[in-house]
Amino acid sequence: MAEYEHDELESPDASRRVFLKQSSALAAWVLTPPAAVAAVDTGLHEKVALAVEQMPLQLTINGKAQQLSIEPRVTLLDLLREQLHLTGTKKGCDHGQCGACTVHVDGNRVNSCLTLALTTEGCSVTTIEGLAKGGEPGNSATAPLHPMQEAFIKHDGFQCGYCTPGQIMSAVACIREGHANTPEEIREYMSGNICRCGAYANIIDAIMDVKKGGAKV
Amino acid sequence: MNPFQFTRVTTPKAAILAITKESGTYFLAGGTNLIDLMKREVIIPERLVDINKLPLATIEKIATGLRIGAMAKNSAVADHELVKKQFPLLAQALNAGASAQLRNMATVGGNMMQRTRCAYFYDTSMPCNKRSPVQAGPDKGQANGPVGCGAIGGINRMHAIFATEPTGERGAPPGSTDRSSKCIAVHPSDMCIALVALDATVNVSGPKGDRKIPFGDFHRLPGNTPQKDNTLLPGELIMSVDLPTNQFADHSHYLKVRDRASYAFALVSVGVGVTMTGTTIQDVRLAMGGVAHKPWRLTEAEEFLKGKPATEANFKQAATLAMKGAKGYGENDFKLTLAPNSIIDALKTATKTA
Numbered sequence: 001m002a003e004y005e006h007d008e009l010e011s012p013d014a015s016r017r018v019f020l021k022q023s024s025a026l027a028a029w030v031l032t033p034p035a036a037v038a039a040v041d042t043g044l045h046e047k048v049a050l051a052v053e054q055m056p057l058q059l060t061i062n063g064k065a066q067q068l069s070i071e072p073r074v075t076l077l078d079l080l081r082e083q084l085h086l087t088g089t090k091k092g093c094d095h096g097q098c099g100a101c102t103v104h105v106d107g108n109r110v111n112s113c114l115t116l117a118l119t120t121e122g123c124s125v126t127t128i129e130g131l132a133k134g135g136e137p138g139n140s141a142t143a144p145l146h147p148m149q150e151a152f153i154k155h156d157g158f159q160c161g162y163c164t165p166g167q168i169m170s171a172v173a174c175i176r177e178g179h180a181n182t183p184e185e186i187r188e189y190m191s192g193n194i195c196r197c198g199a200y201a202n203i204i205d206a207i208m209d210v211k212k213g214g215a216k217v
Numbered sequence: 218m219n220p221f222q223f224t225r226v227t228t229p230k231a232a233i234l235a236i237t238k239e240s241g242t243y244f245l246a247g248g249t250n251l252i253d254l255m256k257r258e259v260i261i262p263e264r265l266v267d268i269n270k271l272p273l274a275t276i277e278k279i280a281t282g283l284r285i286g287a288m289a290k291n292s293a294v295a296d297h298e299l300v301k302k303q304f305p306l307l308a309q310a311l312n313a314g315a316s317a318q319l320r321n322m323a324t325v326g327g328n329m330m331q332r333t334r335c336a337y338f339y340d341t342s343m344p345c346n347k348r349s350p351v352q353a354g355p356d357k358g359q360a361n362g363p364v365g366c367g368a369i370g371g372i373n374r375m376h377a378i379f380a381t382e383p384t385g386e387r388g389a390p391p392g393s394t395d396r397s398s399k400c401i402a403v404h405p406s407d408m409c410i411a412l413v414a415l416d417a418t419v420n421v422s423g424p425k426g427d428r429k430i431p432f433g434d435f436h437r438l439p440g441n442t443p444q445k446d447n448t449l450l451p452g453e454l455i456m457s458v459d460l461p462t463n464q465f466a467d468h469s470h471y472l473k474v475r476d477r478a479s480y481a482f483a484l485v486s487v488g489v490g491v492t493m494t495g496t497t498i499q500d501v502r503l504a505m506g507g508v509a510h511k512p513w514r515l516t517e518a519e520e521f522l523k524g525k526p527a528t529e530a531n532f533k534q535a536a537t538l539a540m541k542g543a544k545g546y547g548e549n550d551f552k553l554t555l556a557p558n559s560i561i562d563a564l565k566t567a568t569k570t571a
Contacts (some may be wrong), residue, residue, distance in 0.1 A: 116252060
């Protein structure tokens, strides 16, 4: 979504990610005008207008109120990653099959890849970045870890780590929902989170540990 | 994803007005299927009407039983005390479907409206009679990919064994002359198997007013128009689903046979509800998933079992009756054996004679 990436040109942060995005944003900026002109020539100007239509969106993300302007087709996952740079939430399959994009919306775990961001108007979203502080604003780099994050480290609940943010968000919800009473129940209620490294046994140990420890999740 | 216009509505009346006004408009509820189909360009809407703020998520007791609002989330229904106590078959079926995340998003109405997961339907480079013409963009009105059925003679392990031919048993539309199969896709829902078994009624509202649709008539067979999954009229909105009070709670079972233990679509599923007096079956409801274009009620098998003792011999005979008219398409031939065995197994569990 090139139009969001223009914002980043103002960013003082010169990380590799931002550099890459700046490059692609410039490419898009260069390419857009002739495409639009061509569209108008072929009578498609309405479609172009439609394509760049932005709609207002107000929601709370990790405790911080956000006032945004987005295209209707932007998913919550793409909004988090591409516009707000909350890249902890991962894009795995982008089709609701792997669970890597799991976040909490009003306390319920959902697949952010199948959630149109505009449908979260007025909602409170928690991502892995906001988990440790229970969704309060603050510096995620210095925040203490959530008990589930600690347990995943203790039990080696990951290998490559790509599915881990989704696993942890799902695991926290699994306990809150009351579906983490036995390893069998955890397997069933965590089945929406796929781990290609196969860390399942350790993930179950981590969840059981947190559940038994009785810490507030 | 292709661009589209987005409208949010807060009343059913506004929703119906918005969808009636212009073609190419779709309701957006949980979005777990529609957004996926839009990403794959199987469906390309011109407009979405967001109905998530409609006040239709209530689950309440009514004189005849239970009323479940169309916007109630699948997880909320499955965890509801009245559902768990009085309609455990529905709770079991819901929990057998999708993942915890998806059940938190998916609604009752949306679950009923979900499309088949036939791989040929999803791949727009493959032939499919079920995909509708393109509804937006420069290709508007044109076929969305090649026509025909890729699954007939193709990879059809997941596909239907009942009523796939327009003239087949229970499949003939009136006045049909074209007798070739157009579609062998199956309806993917678990929830709907429970709802058809439990004699649910669908309450809909539309531009011409309100009406009730018996659940068994809500979904349709492919016939010569497999693009149409259901009998909703243009502009109609599902408001709620009513479940009549029953005595099946003590003898209910939803058996789902699938390729992995969780989070997979059914190869075959069976929903059973029984009332017993001693070892005799007083009343029974039977429905199957993964075998037809619609939730498949087994009325003949039900009639046979009523008043009979709950024995394996009777279950076998009921299963034989249920399989009348079944036809395999090659890779799914195994369902001709799996389906009757699943019926017997589910009946044994439900009647506690296993």
